[in-house]
Amino acid sequence: MSLKPLQLLITGRARRVLIFALVGLVAWSFVAWVAARALIVSDELEHADAMVVLAGSTVYIERTRRAAELFREGRAAKIILTNDNQQSGWSNELQRNPLFIERAAEELRRAGVPQDAIEMLPQVVSSTHDEALLLRAVAEARGLHSILIVTSAYHSRRALWTFRKVFERSGINVGLTIVPTGDETPQPATWWLHLNGWRVVAGEYLKLIYYWLYYR
Numbered sequence: 547m548s549l550k551p552l553q554l555l556i557t558g559r560a561r562r563v564l565i566f567a568l569v570g571l572v573a574w575s576f577v578a579w580v581a582a583r584a585l586i587v588s589d590e591l592e593h594a595d596a597m598v599v600l601a602g603s604t605v606y607i608e609r610t611r612r613a614a615e616l617f618r619e620g621r622a623a624k625i626i627l628t629n630d631n632q633q634s635g636w637s638n639e640l641q642r643n644p645l646f647i648e649r650a651a652e653e654l655r656r657a658g659v660p661q662d663a664i665e666m667l668p669q670v671v672s673s674t675h676d677e678a679l680l681l682r683a684v685a686e687a688r689g690l691h692s693i694l695i696v697t698s699a700y701h702s703r704r705a706l707w708t709f710r711k712v713f714e715r716s717g718i719n720v721g722l723t724i725v726p727t728g729d730e731t732p733q734p735a736t737w738w739l740h741l742n743g744w745r746v747v748a749g750e751y752l753k754l755i756y757y758w759l760y761y762r
Contacts, residue, residue, distance in 0.1 A: 575735070582734035582747050585700045585754075591721030594694035596685075597622035600677055600705060601630035603646040605698045608730040610650045613696045614657030616723065622694055624663055626684070627651060628677045631670040674705055675761060678712035685718050692719040698731055699724045700746045704754050711761060 599606075599613045613625050627650050633643040647666050654664050667684065671677045685693055697705045706722045713720050727733050737743030 574738075578738045578747075579735050581751070582700065582737050585703050585747065585750055586724060586727075586734070587703045587706055587722070588724050589706060589720075589722050591692060591694045591719065592621070594622045594692040594719075594721060595690040596624040596626050596692075597694045597696060598626045598628065598677075598681055599650060600674065600695060600697045600701070601628045601632075601647065601671060602698060602701070603630060603632040603634070605725075605730045606646050606650045607653055608725045609696055609698060610653040611657060611729075612723070612725045614654055614659050616694070616696065617654075617659050617663065624665065625654060625659060626681070626693075627654075627664065627666045628671050628680065629667055629669065630672065674701070674708050675712070675757070678709045681709075682712055682716055682718070686716065690718060692721065695720065695722040697722065697724065698746070699727045700731060700750050704750065704757055708757060708761065 597613055597616060599609050602609055616622065617625060627647050629645065629647040632646050634646050634649050635643065637644050651664050651666055655661060667680065669680055671680055681693065684690075695705060695709060702722060702724045706720075709720045709722070725731075731737075731746055732740045732743040737747045
């Protein structure tokens with residue numbers, strides 16, 4: 547075989563590989579976007595007896611800022627924080643490593659939420675299911691008729707499913723609002739380009755499967 551036909555053959559194969567790669571990339575990008583969007587749900591309440599910011603040590607800032615916005619809109623007069631008992635980094639002001647629940651409370655105060663409108667639940671929770679069980683007990687003990695959950699976008703489907711399951715036949719109305727993506731969590735179209743995206747999107751599907759098998 548002469549050199550020129552060989553070069554043409556190699557060029558043709560390279561072109562086909564490139565086309566297949568581009569088609570695959572476009573297809574994967576679409577599938578990844580659909581997968582991320584499928585995790586994002588909400589069930590808004592115009593007003594609730596209390597707002598609950600779910601614990602999230604790596605995303606507490608975005609959740610508390612969203613809660614502060616809703617507080618200023620008058621969506622609830624009380625904000626409840628759950629406690630995962632996780633310590634944050636060193637605070638020069640406090641000269642210790644404060645818990646993330648303390649950081650969250652400070653973020654709320656910094657955003658203009660008065661201290662008497664913030665409640666930090668002392669009970670330690672280690673999962674979304676733990677939070678739902680605790681909050682049902684708190685809501686029933688205090689005679690709350692409605693609560694509005696505030697959480698990150700990719701956590702919303704599992705959180706709403708879990709709370710609805712736990713609050714069945716309680717008579718308490720549960721709503722959920724999300725933090726828009728793009729702050730501390732990546733956008734649905736580009737999550738797979740970030741290491742954190744694989745944790746919060748791909749990891750969330752593993753947690754969903756576990757919850758549906760274990761808590762259904």
